[in-house]
Amino acid sequence: MGLGNPGPEFLDTRHNAGFRLAEHLSTRWRFGAFRRGERARVAEGLRDGHTVRLLQPQTYMNRSGAALAPFRALSDFEPSRDLLILVDDVALALGRFRLRGAGSAGGHNGLKSIEGALQRQDYARLRIGVGPPPVGADGLTDFVLGRFTSEERQVLHDLLDPMAEAVESWLAEGVERAMALFNR
Numbered sequence: 001m002g003l004g005n006p007g008p009e010f011l012d013t014r015h016n017a018g019f020r021l022a023e024h025l026s027t028r029w030r031f032g033a034f035r036r037g038e039r040a041r042v043a044e045g046l047r048d049g050h051t052v053r054l055l056q057p058q059t060y061m062n063r064s065g066a067a068l069a070p071f072r073a074l075s076d077f078e079p080s081r082d083l084l085i086l087v088d089d090v091a092l093a094l095g096r097f098r099l100r101g102a103g104s105a106g107g108h109n110g111l112k113s114i115e116g117a118l119q120r121q122d123y124a125r126l127r128i129g130v131g132p133p134p135v136g137a138d139g140l141t142d143f144v145l146g147r148f149t150s151e152e153r154q155v156l157h158d159l160l161d162p163m164a165e166a167v168e169s170w171l172a173e174g175v176e177r178a179m180a181l182f183n184r
Contacts, residue, residue, distance in 0.1 A: 001040075001055040002086040003064050003110040005145075013062060014130040017156060018110075021128065022054045024160040025167060027061040040067040048172050054138035064110040065117025072117065079123040084170055085114060086163075088144060092129030095155045097163050098183050099124050101175040124175040126166060128159075 002022030003015075010016050026034065026043040031054065034041035040055040056069035071077045080102070087110060092098060102122040105111035115121055131152075133143035148156060162182070169178035 001057065001064075001067065001083065003061060003088070004056060005059045005060050006041075006056075006129065012147045012149060012153065013145050014090075015088055017088040017128040017130055020156065021086045021126070021160060021163055022056055022152070022169075025164055026054050028161075028164050038067075038070050045098050049166070050171055052171070059111075061110040063113055065113035065115070068117050079118050080121065081174075083123040084175075085111065085123065085125040086129050086167075086169065087111060087125055087127055088130045089127035089130050090130055090140065090144065092127055092131070094131040094152055095159060096129035097159060097166065098127045098129075099166055099175060099179045100127065101169065101179065124170060126155075126163060126170075129162065 002018035002020070004010065004019030005015060026032070029045060029047050029052070031043040031045040034043045034054070034056060037055070039059050040057045042053055042055055044051065044053045046052070055067055057064045059066045087108060089108070091106065093184070101124050103125070104121060105115055111125070112122070130144065133140060137143050161178070166178055166182040169181055
């Protein structure tokens with residue numbers, strides 16, 4: 001599930017890095033266009049023998065966990081195995097990403113919402129570095145809701161395939177192996 005905010009005004013913002021990676025995965029895996037689903041846009045298909053659903057919550061970042069309601073009702077849904085959150089992270093430099101198998105929200109409102117919905121923290125996340133706000137910036141909210149510069153957009157674009165490979169490793173081999181391969 002890629003995190004972000006719906007609407008054209010948020011299209012190229014740092015907070016929508018998760019949406020951007022989800023779109024890249026859908027294209028790379030030939031899943032087709034995202035379609036309207038329950039509280040999220042969805043693209044789905046088969047990948048390495050797994051049914052995969054890529055989600056882009058349409059509930060805005062602070063309520064991202066609401067998009068998980070249909071999955072929480074499934075008896076075989078196990079977040080620690082079946083869920084990977086694609087999320088922006090200001091604690092990582094632009095051009096870096098990290099996989100984690102569990103952890104705290106670290107102040108990220110989208111992750112707080114997911115933890116609230118799941119009542120647990122043991123789900124995988126791929127943290128996409130968007131860098132810290134520059135010194136003297138007006139605040140974190142303005143920074144993450146700000147648009148990437150053309151140079152920053154290129155850095156993110158160049159990271160999409162390596163991040164997709166990390167997601168593919170997570171699907172095929174699990175989070176521990178993917179972390180060993182991609183976290184440096």
